[in-house]
Amino acid sequence: MTSVGARVSALRPPWLPAGYGCRAATTADVDAIHHLVAAYESALHGRPTTGADQLATELSLPGTLLVHDDAGRLVACCWVKGRRARLLVLPGHRERDLGSGLLDWAETRARRAGSDRLALTVSDADHAAIALLRTGGYSRLVTEWLLEIALPHEPDVPDPPAGITVRPFRHGDEQAAYQLTEDAFDEWQPRRKTYAEWARHTVERATFLPAASPVALAGDRMVGAVLSLDVPGHGEGYVERVAVRRDHRDRGIARTLLWEAFRAFHRRGRPACTLWTHSGTGALSLYVRLGMTVRRSSTVYCRALVTD
Incomplete structure (x- = not known):
């Protein structure tokens, strides 16, 4: 039987650039996703801020897409949970339009699940993500402070x-x-x-x-x-x-x-x-x-x- 991850990779979405692959997340990926989130936060803020148990409460595995490079290293991910989504791309991989492709994927998934809107929380230090959302027609809703x-x-x-x-x-x-x-x-x-x-x-x-x-x-x-x-x-x-x-x-x-x-x-x-x-x-x-x-x-x- 073909796995969900294999089917996603076999279909290969048209927005995915050469040198990358993608697949659906499974429970075996939770630790790897946490490491990816920690690396992303460390690059932006100098330290990770999302604990493993917090990630577990936020993550929606049936609605998570992982992007990896040819060496199998996770470099980006996106998950959709109701009207909310989280999208992150590691620095060094942002010039390949991975963010745009993942955002389109998130909107399509949310729309097909019956959501009439989508919201994403983005660090104010992530200027690339902010530019992506503004270009995509997103507007500011609320500000959050740590x-x-x-x-x-x-x-x-x-x-x-x-x-x-x-x-x-x-x-x-x-x-x-x-x-x-x-x-x-x-x-x-x-x-x-x-x-x-x-x-x-x-x-x-x-x-x-x-x-x-x-x-x-x-x-x-x-x-x-x-x-x-x-x-x-x-x-x-x-x-x-x-x-x-x-x-x-x-x-x-x-x-x-x-x-x-x-x-x-x-x-x-x-x-x-x-x-x-x-x-x-x-x-x-x-x-x-x-x-x-x-x-x-x-x-x-x-x-x-x-x-x-």
Whole structure:
């Protein structure tokens, strides 16, 4: 029986230049894809920023196309998941129109799956990718920032506001945290996640760290939460989610929870902590007031897809 990868290579799309091959990804390729992503990020930013477990939650293997050179080395890839896609081409291979071909492939795949638009997140340092998307009719949707804070000393944690108690995340908090964070994110995210999907990105990840994931309670009701990860090899803490119920905002709850998380990471020997936010949340000013600074930024580009 002919494999999917062999069929893709045998068909050889017309945009693929001489000296390259392509195939569909399989589960055996996950480590190789992570190495490719790490090499791409290191070339742009001086260090990899996507952990293996994060990649596993983002990657859609049935919708991933890999491009390799004649020596079999991966040099580019693209995956499509719903209305979102990720496309990367290693420096040194960008003059061969691999990006254009992969973008056409992504749009075709998304369109055939019934999507009426496609969005891609691109580092603001990747000028070649930005030019490709602009030429293809994509427009800016939102800006994302990776923020960081150095933790050379154990930080002081402010007291929570009156009527609020703070404690670390514990078993049994999962459903309340899901409800809280999805309610908060409903204000700007395109769709609500199912519990299973949310859990894969948060509490079921191997790197989820309850000790650095404080929650705020008003009586028995969870009104705030910070969910954190301890990613191996990064040497830093990472905050995955920050949420406060709408009727408890502007009371300093998020500030207290974040400082609790920062202190927990400092006690684990982490010299810094990072988190992502974007312009749709309106939270950037909060993080800046805490002393966080922007390490790098990305932009989400989007365009409508014309149906066949």
